[in-house]
Amino acid sequence: QSALTQPPSASGSPGQSVTISCTGTSSDVGGYNYVSWYQQHPGKAPKLMIYDVNKRPSGVPDRFSGSKSGNTASLTVSGLQADDEADYYCCSYAGSNSRPYVFGTGTKVTVL
């Protein structure tokens, strides 16, 4: 069961933007518009930041945006702030009963 591929790390200075990619296959990311993104601070539970490829839950700043093209989804964090420093995971619906969901490998975002 392969995880979705994310870069291990990304970084940017305060105020800058950073984009994280999430590459899957036509069986997951490319096959469904059910991509979500999660932020996880050290020692904390993950928090939903983006769902349905590009929708933000209530309370998530509009600095966070999502998109998808083919088998690759992306999360962009604009106007980086210190509190954005965290691990980010993508997740895609994959349809099969033995693998209905697959997470990405995770990206550590560092605010320089």
Added chain:
Amino acid sequence: EVQLVESGGGLVQPGGSLRLSCTASGFTFSYYWMHWVRQAPGKGLVWVSRIRTDGSMTNYADSVKGRFTISRDNAKNTLQLQMNSLRAEDTALYYCVKEGAYADFDYWGQGTLVTVSS
């Protein structure tokens, strides 16, 4: 306010068993699919299991199929994970997770740590 509180984690020997529980509040528990997701120390998130609203359908990752059993009690707003034949590679923080409306995970518990070691 939605709350998911896990319990039941601990240290167990290889081959042993453990039963995790999750108590839900702040939403109509019986309306939602529920999941377990785990995270090994220093590693990423891995989906483990899910259960339909009424408990009539369950699914498991290949790595735990035949060893783990997910169940729920809608009258008590609780979710369980019975873990048998535990292996060292099952060592992880186990999260109870509520499924949202768009195949997402909108609420997470704080997790309960399972350590499999002799």
